[in-house]
Amino acid sequence: xxxxxxxMAVEEPLHAxxxxxxxxxxxxxxxxxxxxxxxGRLVRAVxxxxxxxxxxxxxxxxxxxxxxxxxAACVEALQERFGSEEGVTRDSLxxxxxxxxxxxxxxxxxxxxxxxxxxxxxxxxxxxxxxxAGAVAAKIFKRAGVDNDGRPxxxxxxxxxxxxxxxETRDVIRAMTLVMEAAVREAQAVSSHRDSCAKKTKTRDxxxxxxxxxxxxxDASFASAESANPEETSPxxxxxxxxxxxxxxxxxxxxxxxxxxPQGTELDLRLVAxxxxxxxxxxxxxLHRLYATPTGxxxxxxxxxxxxxxxxxxxxxVVLASGGRRPAELRQAMPLKTLREAIVALDPFDxxxxxxxxxxxxx
Numbered sequence: 001x002x003x004x005x006x007x008m009a010v011e012e013p014l015h016a017x018x019x020x021x022x023x024x025x026x027x028x029x030x031x032x033x034x035x036x037x038x039x040g041r042l043v044r045a046v047x048x049x050x051x052x053x054x055x056x057x058x059x060x061x062x063x064x065x066x067x068x069x070x071x072a073a074c075v076e077a078l079q080e081r082f083g084s085e086e087g088v089t090r091d092s093l094x095x096x097x098x099x100x101x102x103x104x105x106x107x108x109x110x111x112x113x114x115x116x117x118x119x120x121x122x123x124x125x126x127x128x129x130x131x132x133a134g135a136v137a138a139k140i141f142k143r144a145g146v147d148n149d150g151r152p153x154x155x156x157x158x159x160x161x162x163x164x165x166x167x168e169t170r171d172v173i174r175a176m177t178l179v180m181e182a183a184v185r186e187a188q189a190v191s192s193h194r195d196s197c198a199k200k201t202k203t204r205d206x207x208x209x210x211x212x213x214x215x216x217x218x219d220a221s222f223a224s225a226e227s228a229n230p231e232e233t234s235p236x237x238x239x240x241x242x243x244x245x246x247x248x249x250x251x252x253x254x255x256x257x258x259x260x261x262p263q264g265t266e267l268d269l270r271l272v273a274x275x276x277x278x279x280x281x282x283x284x285x286x287l288h289r290l291y292a293t294p295t296g297x298x299x300x301x302x303x304x305x306x307x308x309x310x311x312x313x314x315x316x317x318v319v320l321a322s323g324g325r326r327p328a329e330l331r332q333a334m335p336l337k338t339l340r341e342a343i344v345a346l347d348p349f350d351x352x353x354x355x356x357x358x359x360x361x362x363x
Contacts (some may be wrong), residue, residue: 074102098246099284131171141176145338152183158261191252246285254288276309293321
């Protein structure tokens with residue numbers, strides 16, 4: 001067995017250059033990028049993918065402005081063509097444009113494919129679809145609080161799904177889509193609320209009206225997965241002008257994802273492939289970080305199985321959390337309330353053992 005795992009382990013490139021993420025904390029956890037740690041070996045394997053490890057682009061002001069203008073022109077053309085379609089917002093079109101390098105033909109083809117998917121997929125009604133209801137009840141994929149920057153956190157508990165359970169992949173994906181739709185709306189509502197707070201700092205002329213709208217935003221931001229169908233939840237208002245490129249914004253409309261796959265997880269590659277395809281084709285530029293935990297030899301094997309299904313952009317956002325059952329990377333990125341809901345509930349310590357995430361107070 002050990003020999004089989006070693007054969008599947010990641011081979012490290014000879015000239016991999018590691019650099020921390022642009023928005024990483026100054027003090028990375030000890031051993032995060034160490035040569036012999038499981039996460040370190042995988043970091044070296046994906047270091048050539050760019051994005052997470054590449055640091056700032058270094059573009060000068062003129063180049064950045066030209067890039068933004070090209071992006072705005074692409075979004076404007078998409079808006080003119082698809083703006084009246086149900087379920088389409090200017091924000092979503094901006095993300096499709098960014099995902100295709102602001103190339104209009106490629107972005108338009110992606111939007112057309114997305115619209116066909118929406119027409120085929122929605123509405124989703126667990127009450128009328130027993131398979132979907134079963135997948136929702138199993139909590140294979142669920143929302144689990146927010147990260148330290150207010151982004152929604154989603155949990156993919158791979159250990160809760162086994163092919164032997166007999167679930168249809170389509171039903172599980174539809175259940176996951178309900179959660180995704182709610183997360184996208186929540187992320188956008190949080191961003192809208194953040195923008196509203198920023199405006200309040202600048203002016204108090206309309207304070208009473210702002211307070212009323214804040215209450216509405218708070219209600220929308222915690223919409224349940226069951227009410228996430230497009231016709232049941234109003235989309236957030238579109239921004240009238242683009243002030244930044246989606247790939248330069250790690251906050252607006254994004255979420256973090258935890259992949260929990262402990263030793264013994266029965267990995268369903270058909271589900272993984274369908275999930276990756278659904279997310280990349282229909283929710284581009286939404287993922288902030290994917291935290292895989294717990295790590296070790298098994299995680300390296302899982303990563304090698306999953307990575308071929310991911311785009312370069314998505315693969316560069318993967319964090320293989322080190323530190324066993326209570327990894328420091330997750331503790332740095334998320335509040336204890338989220339970690340207790342996402343991880344402690346799935347993997348409680350034995351009676352008599354002290355769990356640092358249960359004993360520790362939020363600071």
